[in-house]
Amino acid sequence: MTQNQRTAEKAQVAKAAAAAAPRRLTFWEQYRRKPQGVAGLLIVALYIAVAVFAPVVSKYDPMEDMYLADNIAVPIWLTKVNPRYRELPPTMQFNLGFDSWEVTAADGVEVTGWEFEDAEGISIDLPATEAPEPVEGEDGADTPPDSEDSGELFSIVSNVQWDPFGLVTSGQGTSRDEADEAVSLDFSFDYDYKKPQTFSASMGYHIDAPSDASTFIELDLVTPSGKAFDLWDTTAYGSVSNGSFIVDARDFDLKMRLGISFFDEPADVVFSERGTYTVRVKARSDSVSGPVNVRIEPVSFGVLGLAHGLLGTDHMGSDLWAQLVYGTRIALAIGLSAAFIAVFIGTSVGLIAGYLGGIVDEVLMGVVDVLLSIPTMPVLIVLGALFGKSVMNVVILLALFSWMGIARIVRSQTLSLKERTFVEAAKAAGGSSNYIMVSHILPNTMPLIFANLVLRIPSAILTEASLSFLGLGDPRVPTWGRMLQNARQFGAFTKMAWWWMLPPGIALTGLAVAFVFIGNSVNEILNPRYRERS
Amino acid sequence: MGFRSYLLKRLFYAVVVLFVILTFNYVLFRIMPGDPEKMILDPNFTPEAKMELRRQYGLDDPPLTQYLNYMKSLLTFDLGMSFSTRRLVWSELRERLPNTIVLFMVTFVGTAALGISLGVSSAANRGKFSEQLVMGAGLFAHAVPSFFIQLLLLLLFGYYWPILPIHGTISAPPPDGAWAQFLDRAWHLILPAGSNIVIGFGSWALYTRNTMLEALGQDYIVTARAKGLPRREILYHHSLRSVLPPIVTLIFMSLPGAVSGAVITESIFSWHGVGRYLLDATLQMDYPAAQGAFYLIALAVIISNLLADIAYGLVDPRIRVGAGAKR
Numbered sequence A: 001m002t003q004n005q006r007t008a009e010k011a012q013v014a015k016a017a018a019a020a021a022p023r024r025l026t027f028w029e030q031y032r033r034k035p036q037g038v039a040g041l042l043i044v045a046l047y048i049a050v051a052v053f054a055p056v057v058s059k060y061d062p063m064e065d066m067y068l069a070d071n072i073a074v075p076i077w078l079t080k081v082n083p084r085y086r087e088l089p090p091t092m093q094f095n096l097g098f099d100s101w102e103v104t105a106a107d108g109v110e111v112t113g114w115e116f117e118d119a120e121g122i123s124i125d126l127p128a129t130e131a132p133e134p135v136e137g138e139d140g141a142d143t144p145p146d147s148e149d150s151g152e153l154f155s156i157v158s159n160v161q162w163d164p165f166g167l168v169t170s171g172q173g174t175s176r177d178e179a180d181e182a183v184s185l186d187f188s189f190d191y192d193y194k195k196p197q198t199f200s201a202s203m204g205y206h207i208d209a210p211s212d213a214s215t216f217i218e219l220d221l222v223t224p225s226g227k228a229f230d231l232w233d234t235t236a237y238g239s240v241s242n243g244s245f246i247v248d249a250r251d252f253d254l255k256m257r258l259g260i261s262f263f264d265e266p267a268d269v270v271f272s273e274r275g276t277y278t279v280r281v282k283a284r285s286d287s288v289s290g291p292v293n294v295r296i297e298p299v300s301f302g303v304l305g306l307a308h309g310l311l312g313t314d315h316m317g318s319d320l321w322a323q324l325v326y327g328t329r330i331a332l333a334i335g336l337s338a339a340f341i342a343v344f345i346g347t348s349v350g351l352i353a354g355y356l357g358g359i360v361d362e363v364l365m366g367v368v369d370v371l372l373s374i375p376t377m378p379v380l381i382v383l384g385a386l387f388g389k390s391v392m393n394v395v396i397l398l399a400l401f402s403w404m405g406i407a408r409i410v411r412s413q414t415l416s417l418k419e420r421t422f423v424e425a426a427k428a429a430g431g432s433s434n435y436i437m438v439s440h441i442l443p444n445t446m447p448l449i450f451a452n453l454v455l456r457i458p459s460a461i462l463t464e465a466s467l468s469f470l471g472l473g474d475p476r477v478p479t480w481g482r483m484l485q486n487a488r489q490f491g492a493f494t495k496m497a498w499w500w501m502l503p504p505g506i507a508l509t510g511l512a513v514a515f516v517f518i519g520n521s522v523n524e525i526l527n528p529r530y531r532e533r534s
Numbered sequence B: 001m002g003f004r005s006y007l008l009k010r011l012f013y014a015v016v017v018l019f020v021i022l023t024f025n026y027v028l029f030r031i032m033p034g035d036p037e038k039m040i041l042d043p044n045f046t047p048e049a050k051m052e053l054r055r056q057y058g059l060d061d062p063p064l065t066q067y068l069n070y071m072k073s074l075l076t077f078d079l080g081m082s083f084s085t086r087r088l089v090w091s092e093l094r095e096r097l098p099n100t101i102v103l104f105m106v107t108f109v110g111t112a113a114l115g116i117s118l119g120v121s122s123a124a125n126r127g128k129f130s131e132q133l134v135m136g137a138g139l140f141a142h143a144v145p146s147f148f149i150q151l152l153l154l155l156l157f158g159y160y161w162p163i164l165p166i167h168g169t170i171s172a173p174p175p176d177g178a179w180a181q182f183l184d185r186a187w188h189l190i191l192p193a194g195s196n197i198v199i200g201f202g203s204w205a206l207y208t209r210n211t212m213l214e215a216l217g218q219d220y221i222v223t224a225r226a227k228g229l230p231r232r233e234i235l236y237h238h239s240l241r242s243v244l245p246p247i248v249t250l251i252f253m254s255l256p257g258a259v260s261g262a263v264i265t266e267s268i269f270s271w272h273g274v275g276r277y278l279l280d281a282t283l284q285m286d287y288p289a290a291q292g293a294f295y296l297i298a299l300a301v302i303i304s305n306l307l308a309d310i311a312y313g314l315v316d317p318r319i320r321v322g323a324g325a326k327r
Helices: A003-020 A027-032 A037-053 A074-080 A146-154 A252-258 A266-270 A318-358 A357-371 A377-385 A391-400 A403-415 A421-428 A433-469 A480-489 A498-526 B001-029 B036-038 B049-057 B063-075 B087-126 B129-143 B146-160 B177-217 B218-227 B229-251 B254-267 B274-283 B287-315
Strands: A092-095 A102-105 A110-114 A121-126 A156-160 A183-191 A199-208 A215-223 A229-235 A240-248 A275-286 A292-296 A299-302
Touching: A003 A121, A027 A037, A027 A215, A027 A498, A027 B254, A037 A433, A037 A498, A074 A377, A092 A183, A102 A110, A110 A156, A110 A229, A110 B287, A121 A183, A121 A421, A121 B218, A199 A215, A199 A229, A199 B049, A215 A292, A229 A240, A229 A252, A252 A266, A252 A433, A275 A292, A275 A299, A299 B087, A318 A357, A318 A391, A318 A433, A318 A480, A318 A498, A318 B218, A357 A403, A357 B001, A377 A391, A377 B036, A377 B254, A377 B274, A391 A433, A391 B287, A403 A433, A421 A433, A433 A498, A433 B129, A433 B146, A480 A498, A480 B146, A498 B129, A498 B146, B001 B063, B036 B287, B087 B129, B087 B177, B129 B177, B146 B254, B177 B229, B177 B254, B218 B229, B229 B254, B254 B287, B274 B287
Parallel strands: none
Antiparallel strands: A092 A299, A102 A183, A110 A121, A121 A292, A156 A229, A183 A275, A199 A240, A199 A292, A199 A299, A215 A229, A215 A275
């Protein structure tokens, strides 16, 4: 028989044997049959998708976008479901450009649009008044003109005067004689909710006028029943460039000017009715020597909502859904990187200790024993406070205190592997220790290492969450642990804001369960010996 | 290796660990941000007064002397004075220690009793409800963040259905009479200890079940069954006996983890204990206090690890009689 024939025969026998024995399933074929493993993989895939497409899933930034609504706003959908939260207002923010206004102008007044950043501003051309008339338009309750003298220096005078008894008020309920306004801009919106806690308005304006002209601008909020609240007004002398104002219902100033008692809130008083509210800007001028041009930038008017988005807001009015979504990124990043580093250290130590044995083994395993008996959480707390609160530090600390278990497992596996014949053969062939460890022993411990890597991830994620929860996380990143800490610290309990606490906790649990599922399935396939353990 | 040499070796390990922790503690709080001098000294002091104070506090000594002094003072529980309260750290700790121990013991006994009994019963009744419960609880313990469960219980029983006290160890004006005080303390203990038990029993039960199943598969069990021994006897006299050593080890091995949990539990339920003291002190940069609390916790863990080793040696006949003592 020639050499050729013999090999051919051998190949045939081998083929027959292979055909007779059931084909060994590949890893993936076995994995597919584990419902837990598949479920875990799908869940992790979902988390990864959310992490990658976070900007698509959430339209707000978790940290930058603040005051999207009032603090601890309720999720919008809850207002439809739970009668306790029914009819809470959502955030209403209007940016009122030229197109938004309904213009009522006296004869000779021309109102046109003018280019301003995103929305069109309003330009009002007021004609010159004919004759020197007595000073116009200062209603009795307003500050008398002579008290404004000191303000002339600055051209703009705020005529706020507090009426401590709230008896005579400038704006409340007094309907002015509309006829003397040269121009009036109206914007109406429907408000059919419970009272908000706060509202705000702001506006920028410019006036081109002869120096002896006086121009009056006013911003009113008119309730459905016709009460006009004078939120702000000014009388300007001459030209003004870049004038602006902000009105906020939380300011004490506004309370004074609306004549509201100490214990009432402007928002309560103003939004006590339901129906169509009107934001009204009025302007007139008294100018003998020439026409006046008033340009008003788009007016922003907003009611901070008590209901917001999918999950409401936190104590800073930041979007909780955004924090939840972006938290996925941090959780995955921290879990994966801490687990990788820990597994790397553990594998190296285990390999070296197991293969070299002797004094090296004694020392390394001694270190492992010592580290294992140090209580991790107190050490992490102290070290976390010492090395500063950053994601990087947390990852390193987590890795440094979690590699010991893997080192033990890899060591015991190495101990049994190094007695095998293939290692003996490699040694006999003159392979160096490094070569044998990396090329012969390491590949055979891979299944164990892989399963442990996957099982390491959830504990890293949970430990990081605990640290964040204790206030030792990175304050600049939105993590689920921090969401829970904020919830505890800033009043989620007293408001019973379960929508603030449940989602991050469930997200954490889901991710951890998914990784445990995957790790257990991988273990069952690759390391059947270890099935009953861990 | 006989029991005695085994014991000596473990004792040696404990001393090494203690030494490592003390040194770690020393180095750590020396490199912490902030100069100890600035904490004690008023900037208005004269240079002479500063020098004198430095000398009194031993800050001028060479590092080695400082280190030895430090070691000596720790061994005598002279832990210094807290920056924030200006009280002796040791007296503050001593005040909190009983609370922590009580919470810990109740948690521990509850978790172990529930976990081990459930584990045994699930191993005895495979495929029944108790096994599913144990498997579920084991996964739960592994994957649910403990503080989340505690927050939920707090929300549920403290706010939605306010029937349990949510913080503290005792009511603000303590009730009169020892008995009433005892009841009040127990009442405050329900939520922290109960939540710890709920979180912790799963992993115990799972571990007990797995070791029991392994033991039930052994040949001598088959023999016992073939002899016609009653099932209960096999379960409690043959297999439970043989799984005791690993369970005893687990009991003590779980102590460091329990300490970690204690920090979180105590801070959530405002428990007047050592763990919360450590956290608060660390966050407030009150170094002597943090150092003292850390020392105490580490000491407790080391002692319990040593106890674990001794107990393991006592229950495992292979070590007790000095046969193959391979761990």
